[in-house]
Amino acid sequence: MCRDGTVAVLWGDVAVAAGLDVSPTMRLAAVADVVPARGVVGRASAAWVHLGGPAPSRVDVLVPPRGRRTDPDPWRSSAEAPLPAEDVLTLGRTRVTTVQRTGLDVARWLPAPVAAVLLEGLCGLGFDPAAARARLEEAAGGRGLRQARELLGRL
Template identity: 40%
Template sequence: MFRARDVVHDSLLTHDALRSQAWRRLYRGVYADADLPDSLDVRIRGARLISPSTAVFSGRTAAHLHGAPELADRRGLPVEVTVPAGVRFGPVRGLQVRRVDLPVSDVARVGEWRCTTGLRTALDIARWDPLPDAVAALDLLLARGVVAEVALREPAASRDGRGSRQARRAVELSDARAESQPESRLRVILTLAGLPPVPQCVVRGQGGEFLARVDLGYPELRVAVEYDGAWHAGNGQFVRDRRRLNLLTAAGWAVLHVTSADLRDTALLVERVRALLRRATTGK
C-alpha cells in the first residue's frame, strides 16, 4: 500500500504502471496491491497515508477498531475521520471527513490506530445516524463493553449542540439485552409507535418452568414478536424454531415473525403488531 507520488518520485513505478491490474486505487493518490482484500481494514490503512497527523478515526470506523465490526460492514460505507476545525483536508472520495476540535480525553489509541474513545464514538453515532440505526449501534456497543451504560447516560444528558436531542433519545432507547441490530431496530420502531415491548422476554410455563426467551414480548398479553434472520433457515434451526413455537402456542402465546422485508414497511409492520395486541386484548 503506498502513495502514488512517493513511488513515482522514487522511480519505483510510473503513472502508466499504476493503471495496470496489479494495483487497486483506494483513494485519490493511494494504491494497494490488487490481491489485498477490499476490506475496511485495508481502507483504514490507506486512509492514514493521506490523512493529516492530527486526524483520528471516528464514528462507525472507530466502532470497528474498538471491536464492533458489524457496525461498519455495509458495502460502500466511507471511512470516517475527524480533523481539527482549522485543518484543511478533503473532500476525498471514500472518506467522511468531519471537522471538530476533539479534547484529548475523547481520543484513544487502539493498537496502532488513533481513534475516538468508546464513549465519544457511541455519542457521535447517536448524534449522526438515523435514530433506529443509532440505537442499534448503541445496543451493540453496550453489549460488547465498548462503553458502559452509566458512562453513556450522563454525558448524553449534559451535551448540547447539533444532534444532541437525538443523542439523548437514542441513549434512552438503548438496551444491551438486544441480540442483533435488526432486533434493535424492530424494538425502536415499535416503541416510537407507542408499543414498547420487553426485550429478551422470558416465557415460563404454569409451573414456572422455562419455556423460551423471545426477542420482544408483551407478557401481560402473551404476545411475542420475533425477528427471523437468515440464520433461522440454517441446518437444524428450522426444527428447533418449530418446537419452540409449539411450546409458546401451547402456553397461549401468539407469535408474530418479522423479516428484513417487514422492516422496510414500518407502517404496515406497526399495524400488524397493533392488530395482534388488539386481538389479544379483546378477542377480536
C-alpha cells in the first residue's frame, strides 16, 4: 500500500491514509507504545509531534528525576528531567512537553543548526524566545545553557 501511494508511514509500523492532514495528536498516538506511563515525549521528538516533518528514528522520552528510568528499548532514548505540570500537555493517552518547554529543550540539547530551524517553526506555534531566555536565567549551570542563550538571543 505504501508503494501504491495509498498510505504513508507516520512512524515505525504506523501508517495513515496518504494525503491525510496529520495532527499532533495523531503523531503522538503513533509513538505511544514506546512511551511508559511515567514518561513524556520531549526534545526533538516533541518538536516533531508539534511541527510534523521527518519522523525521528528513536523517541526521546523524559522521566522525572530520582525515579526509575525506562527500560532499554531500541525505539526510544530516555533522560531524566524535571517535568512541572505547566510544561506537560496530554494529547490522547500520551504526554508531550508543551511548545514552550519543547523550544527550551531544543535550544539546549540539539546541535545549533538543527535547533535554529526547529525554533523558527516553534515560534509559529507560539514559542516565546524572550520567556524561554528568562527561564534560562533561573538555571545556574548546566549543559547547553550557553548555546541556548545564544540561539534564543538571535531569534
